[in-house]
Amino acid sequence: MKVALEIIEFKKVYGTYPAVNGVSFSVEEGELFGLIGPDGAGKTTLIRALCTLLKPTSGSLIVSGMDSNTDILAIRNILGYMPQRFSLYQDLSVEQNLQFFADLFKVPAIHRTERLNRLYQFSRLESFKKRLAGELSGGMKQKLALSCALIHTPAILILDEPTYGVDPLSRQEFWEILKSIQQEGATILVSTAYMEEAELCDRVALMYNGKIIEINPPEKIKAEYPYPLYRCEGRDMQKLRNFFKNLEGIRQTQLFGNALHVSFSEKPSPGDWQKWQKQSGGDLKNWIDHEPSMEDVFLYLINQEIKDE
Amino acid sequence: MGKEKPIVISIAIKEVLHILKDPRSLVILFLMPILQLVMFGYALKMEIQEVRIGVIDYSHSPLSRELVDSFRGSEFFRLFFFEGEERDINDLFRKRKAHAVMIIPGNFAKDLTRESLVDIQFIIDAADPNAATMIRNYVNQVIMNFNENRNDMIPIPFEIRGTLLYNPDRKSTYFFVPGIVALLLVMISALLTSITITREKETGTMEQILVSPVRPHEIIIGKVLPYILLAFLIGIIILLIGIFLFQVPFEGSVMLLLFLSTLYIITALSLGLMISTIAPTQQVAMMLALIVTLLPTFLLSGFIFPISSMPKLLQYLTYLIPAKYYLFIIRGIILKGSTFMQLFLPTLYLSIMSTVLLVISIRKFSINLER
Secondary structure, eight states, rough: OOOEEEEEEEEETTTTTTEEEEEEEETTTTTTEEEEOTTTTTTHHHHHHHHHHSOSEEEEETTEETTTTTOOOHHHHEEEEEEEESSSSSSSSSHHHHHHHHHTTOOOOHHHHHHHHHHHHHHOOOOGTTTTTSSSSHHHHHHHHHHHHHHTOOOOEEEESSTTTTOHHHHHHHHHHHHHHHHTTTTEEEEOHHHHHTTTEEEEEEEEETTEEEEEEEHHHHOOOOOOEEEOSSSSSSHHHHHHTTTEEEEEEOOOETTTEEEEEEEOHHHHHHHHHHTTTTTEEEEEEEOOOHHHHHHHHHHHHHHHO | OOOOOOOOHHHHHHHHHHHHHHHHHHHHHHHHHHHHHHHHHHHOOOOOOOEEEEEEEEOSSSSHHHHHHHHSTTEEEEEEESSSOOHHHHHHHTSSSSEEEEHHHHHTTHHHTSOOOOOOEEEOOOSHHHHHHHHHHHHHHHHHHHHHHHHHOOSSSSOOOOOSSSSOOOHHHHHHHHHHHHHHHHHHHHHHHHHHHHHHHHHHHHHHHHHHHHHHHHHHHHHHHHHHHHHHHHHHHHHHHHHTTTOOOOSSSSHHHHHHHHHHHHHHHHHHHHHHHOSSSSSHHHHHHHHHHHHHHHHHHSSSGGGGGHHHHHHGGGGGGHHHHHHHHHHHHIIIIOOTTTHHHHHHHHHHHHHHHHHHHHHOSSSSOOO
């Protein structure tokens, strides 16, 4: 496999604050690579640097064999980029936006109609092509932004939290589109704050505090979770969480909507659970063995990281 | 590869779409200068009207009344008899009751008929020196006419008669309308382009177009093109109104004026672009554009104050004001009918200035998001 993106000891410092503090990894050609981490982890800085929009303070970024410091225009020719914020012209129509970016990337006239038709096909924006970009729904805006990023069929596609603030149905549709682009041979680097999206990637890098704390395929990352994990419910979740926190042998407690995830040093017996139910005043119910999700592992890894510091 | 349209053209077309999508701003863009021109045009007049002259007449003769009447013949003066003492004159001036005081001596009638040489005293309030000079000139003229009418048998050996060229009536509108045109053109043009790049930085669209292989000069030139046309149209309207509403005579070539006005507009647009490449936000950009165009054009271009009467240091500074050269051009063409060769130097200066500003803009334009 050839390497599409290579990040070597990349560091980016703003003033004295290191936004990204020494990161190395590579993304292979044709890979769908996920970058996950909380806000402020340094994902956007890393992505902008890969797109030649920021210069590394030290280290280097190699995009398809070219250095981001010197081959700026050549890199921009083969790269598709979708920024975190919607960055198209809101006062122009869908079609005008697409045509403008086709001009910017010098898409030849003979390929243009065919290219636009394909983009309309997957984005299903054709019936909206006269509508102003600013009047589209969140999901449609993202699809338009993706279409503009794909207008020159880039070999490498880089997306910064593309589904942020978009409804779940549109998110699902968006990821199906990403998968189909990958199948056509493109390399995709995508950052996201949604853990269930991370599970759709071939490999995932966990970023925290300007560093990468884990890189692996999602299944492998999930398998790393070392403790028995249970999911349980109750009426007063906060109280329930505090109850578990005060028990001995508890590794981690985490609230997920209307459920609580609890992990233990030793696997508890059914008798233990019945005892806890009584102690909690009968509030505890529906406890069950639970497969660790990306989020469980991610929180575990971050906690490990914090302890190490 | 088929023939593609240059990126410069696509960017220009995109700017035109932005302009057309915002008709309200477009209307304001056309109305604002028209309103300003009309307001300035009527407000900025230097002619003095209704000069109040207090008369102390010790002569009390038909001749002295004839003299006073000769002043009343002009719309320029308002005369009133002042019954007080000479030492109360100061009070007249302080209370702004009179701009000047004429004292006719007691022996006026007698001396004038006998010796035909007589002194009358004029005391003029010189708090405003320009006005004082003008009042003195007018007074002299009236007195001279009075003398000539009285005894035309006395031969006058010779007489200096100045002829005013280009503006024989000394109408300040002729002087100011070109100045206002120069001011409005530079202000509006600089404002137009000052926000074009900062706006894209603020809305984030710059981040998206930067990752394309577009080059700085393509963005800069593409952005300036449509505004040349827009500012040119505004310029024509201002010129038409200036010339027809204020009835400024037009001596020179219309084509030459339009051509050199375009050059001036390009200089101002480039100035706006340069501001746009360095200003962090739209608001800062607009403020900067106003600051560098409005006051310097008013004060340092020769619009109101003659450059030759400025301190040396400020005189050097005027070389940096585009309006200085344009005033030279527009006054020359409109009032004197100057030809291109006569205006070669200011044209050259403007060309150099716009080129330098454009080059700075392109150099300053950052192709990444680093500050």
